[in-house]
Structure formats: C-alpha cells, structure tokens
Amino acid sequence: QVQLVQSGAEVKKPGASVKVSCKAFGYTFTSHDIIWVRQASGQGLEWMGWMNPDNANTGYAQKFQGRVTMTRDTSIRTAYMELSSLSSEDTAVYYCTRGTGSGDILTPNDYWGQGTLVTVSS
Amino acid sequence: ELVMTQSPATLSVSPGDRATLSCRASQSLYNNVAWYQQRPGQAPRLLMYGASTRATGIPARFSGSGSGTEFTLTISSLQSEDFAVYYCQQYYNWPPTFGQGTRLEIK
Numbered sequence: 268q269v270q271l272v273q274s275g276a277e278v279k280k281p282g283a284s285v286k287v288s289c290k291a292f293g294y295t296f297t298s299h300d301i302i303w304v305r306q307a308s309g310q311g312l313e314w315m316g317w318m319n320p321d322n323a324n325t326g327y328a329q330k331f332q333g334r335v336t337m338t339r340d341t342s343i344r345t346a347y348m349e350l351s352s353l354s355s356e357d358t359a360v361y362y363c364t365r366g367t368g369s370g371d372i373l374t375p376n377d378y379w380g381q382g383t384l385v386t387v388s389s
Numbered sequence: 390e391l392v393m394t395q396s397p398a399t400l401s402v403s404p405g406d407r408a409t410l411s412c413r414a415s416q417s418l419y420n421n422v423a424w425y426q427q428r429p430g431q432a433p434r435l436l437m438y439g440a441s442t443r444a445t446g447i448p449a450r451f452s453g454s455g456s457g458t459e460f461t462l463t464i465s466s467l468q469s470e471d472f473a474v475y476y477c478q479q480y481y482n483w484p485p486t487f488g489q490g491t492r493l494e495i496k
Contacts, residue, residue, distance in 0.1 A: 312425075312433065312476055312487040328484045362432055373480040375423035377444060379432040 269293040271380035284351040287383045289363030296344040297321040300366030303348045305359040353387045395488035401496040412460040418481035424462045428473045
C-alpha cells in the first residue's frame with residue numbers, strides 16, 4: 268500500500284537549517300508529485316511547495332521563496348525539504364504529501380506522511 | 390492569494406445526526422476543491438476531491454457538493470470516528486490554499 272515515511276523530530280536553533288526526508292513506498296515514485304504542507308501547533312494547514320520527482324521541477328509558495336529547497340533522490344525513492352534561516356515561527360509539524368498526478372502543480376493531496384515535528388528554540 | 394473561509398468554526402452534533410460543513414471561496418474556482426479530515430494526533434486524510442468525488446476508501450456517508458464559490462461537505466449519519474477537524478482546500482489557483490478548519494464535536 269502507498270506509504271510516505273518521514274524522518275524523525277528535529278530541534279534547531281534560530282538561524283539554522285533543517286532537512287526533512289520523505290521515503291515513498293507502494294507506488295512508482297516518479298509518477299506522482301510531492302507536496303509539502305506544514306501545521307503549527309493548534310493551527311491550520313499551510314501549503315509550502317511542490318516538486319515533480321520525475322524531472323525535479325519545483326514551485327514554492329511566495330512566503331517560502333529563497334528559504335526552502337525541495338529535492339529528491341529517485342534511486343532511493345526519497346524526497347527532501349530543506350528550510351533555512353529558521354525562526355520560532357517555523358516551529359511546526361511538516362508533512363510530505365503525494366499529489367494525485369504528475370507534473371500538475373494544482374492537485375489535491377491523496378496520501379500524507381506521518382509528519383515531522385521541527386522545533387526552533389534557542 | 391485565494392482565501393477559503395469555513396463555517397462554522399465549531400459544530401456540535403449528536404452521533405447519528407447529519408452534519409453540514411461549509412466552505413466559501415473569495416473567487417470562483419469551478420470545482421477544484423478538496424476536503425480533508427484530521428483526527429487528533431494524526432495526519433490529515435483526503436476525503437473528497439473535485440468537490441464531490443470521494444477518495445479511495447471513504448464511506449458513502451460522506452458527500453460533497455458545490456461549485457463556483459460555495460462548497461459543502463455533508464456527513465449523513467455521524468459515527469464516533471467522524472468527530473475531528475475538517476479542512477477544505479482549493480487547488481484552482483496558485484498557490485493552493487486551505488480553509489482554517491471546522492471542528493466537529495460531539496453534542
């Protein structure tokens with residue numbers, strides 16, 4: 268069955284970077300986009316950006332432009348999201364999700380990883 | 390950025406009753422709306438897409454409707470596992486955006 272398995276929780280200091288991984292199981296990795304969504308504690312969902320694992324094309328929400336980088340390693344079916352210049356406002360659970368298709372920037376998210384808690388604290 | 394406004398913020402309903410959740414878009418977006426359910430401590434789960442198409446494995450008691458700017462998620466007979474937070478999402482305009490959520494609680 269389709270599964271997205273994310274890396275474990277991280278604690279970072281302000282100004283540092285974090286890199287979260289997302290390993291895909293149960294489907295052809297390059298046939299579905301990967302989208303990252305975050306959720307601060309008790310808050311709603313925030314769409315961060317999109318990557319086509321087939322050609323590595325990406326698209327980022329303007330709020331994160333210049334601070335986020337989404338990459339992948341197709342040999343191990345893993346996507347990565349790196350966020351730099353962290354502040355306390357970046358403390359959240361980060362989810363990788365799968366798009367319903369490939370190369371479609373505007374797509375719902377049909378499978379979700381378990382989430383990775385990133386805590387930014389001095 | 391397209392704004393999605395959900396109402397009510399909290400809905401109290403008895404098990405077995407019907408629940409109706411609303412989502413309004415700040416501009417027309419055809420039917421490019423999805424609904425997600427998030428239970429406490431869990432990741433969200435896709436319920437509906439295309440405004441009215443149930444995702445794989447979603448029970449028939451969930452239904453979606455609407456087009457343009459007004460969308461509705463209806464749960465026909467609430468089960469205990471349905472008490473959760475529900476989010477709508479538009480994927481018509483870049484970037485995709487979510488509503489702020491409706492908490493469905495037991496009355």
